[in-house]
Amino acid sequence: MEMRVAYLSSLARAVLGRGTMDARRFVHPYFVVNMALAVSFMVLRLLRPFCTMLFKNTAESGQCELDLREHEVLIFVGCITVIKNRGAPTWQHYLKKFGTYAKVANVFLFYRQSPAYMIVYVVLCALQMVLLPEPIYSGPSKIEYFSGLDNMEKTISEDKRNVWIVCFFTTWSMKCIDMAPIFAELSAQYWLPNLRFGKIDIGRFSNVGEKYAIATGAWTRQLPTIICFKDGKEVLRRPFIDSKNRIEKYEYSMPTLIQDFDLNNEYEACKVRLGKKVLESLNNEQEKPTGSKKKD
Known part of the structure; x- marks a missing residue:
């Protein structure tokens, strides 16, 4: 009985520790900004007033929605993320790869709307890489x-x-x-x-x-x-x-x-x-x- 209690106690501590550590890493500025850039095109394309202000075809039709090519590109990003991240060691690794694929796709999608949008987006991505690099462990080891x-x-x-x-x-x-x-x-x-x-x-x-x-x-x-x-x-x-x-x-x-x-x-x-x-x-x-x- 004591061994069972000790096992359950150890399991509970591990689960609690895992949740705490994951939450702490998730709110790191690198992951927050990286995910914001990854989903930026979809958010701007689908939410008012951004869609009507930034995209010509939306302003003309009055409907905030993705066109066929944009659907295809985003579905491709989802598929390649799943395929390339099978057996990913951590969820941080998964999010990092998703962010990379999504940002590459966003460059193309913004370019389709306007080369100026693409340039602004590339600059923002470059600033994120320089000012908010991926956090790595740099402490002691034994x-x-x-x-x-x-x-x-x-x-x-x-x-x-x-x-x-x-x-x-x-x-x-x-x-x-x-x-x-x-x-x-x-x-x-x-x-x-x-x-x-x-x-x-x-x-x-x-x-x-x-x-x-x-x-x-x-x-x-x-x-x-x-x-x-x-x-x-x-x-x-x-x-x-x-x-x-x-x-x-x-x-x-x-x-x-x-x-x-x-x-x-x-x-x-x-x-x-x-x-x-x-x-x-x-x-x-x-x-x-x-x-x-x-x-x-």
Whole structure:
């Protein structure tokens, strides 16, 4: 019963933390302005008084509606967004790609109405790129990079009391690139001397991918793969491979990783194993996040 309560409590904290973090990132000026530019043509085209002021055919007919070509272009944007974003690591990645495709389409749509509209729109997009760049994680990280299979397995097995969270990645995978700041932030928040984080480039060390059954082809759905090691052995991995050798779709977001790897409880358990003296020494060396922050 206690284990059930602890699991539900951990799940509730992860869900609450996920909602809080997503809401905080959604209101960042980059996403707000980017989405405003992405939907600007449709809003101006359909809402009064903008449609009658800016578009000649609307002023003549008195109806604020899209013509056939505009319908086709916007439907194409929707289709290409869905196709290109299958398996997107985060909703931020999805919105970023949608914004890019929509803005390209808007350049064409504004040009059809007036070259002057297109120029103004391009200038606004350029200003957004310069003044409001995409937010990236630039804080500390606690990641150890392994230089091969032997180095990784030797390090993990040196002290089997340590818990390791290892990210298997390649430098060419966009999902791995998008995942990098998430994993860095995760390591900074949860690192302990006995709860450690590592990364290894399986594009460079192909024998690592072979050993841990991680495909590195262009169409693979296994990049990045994150594995938890306890007692020197693999105990959990994401994305999960079922009994029929099918790879589940996985969302590489920080709240999802915290929940799936039970990092809140793992962090507390590792702290207990360290003992008070070690924790006091760590706190003297550097300021550590509080327990409440860990649960976000």
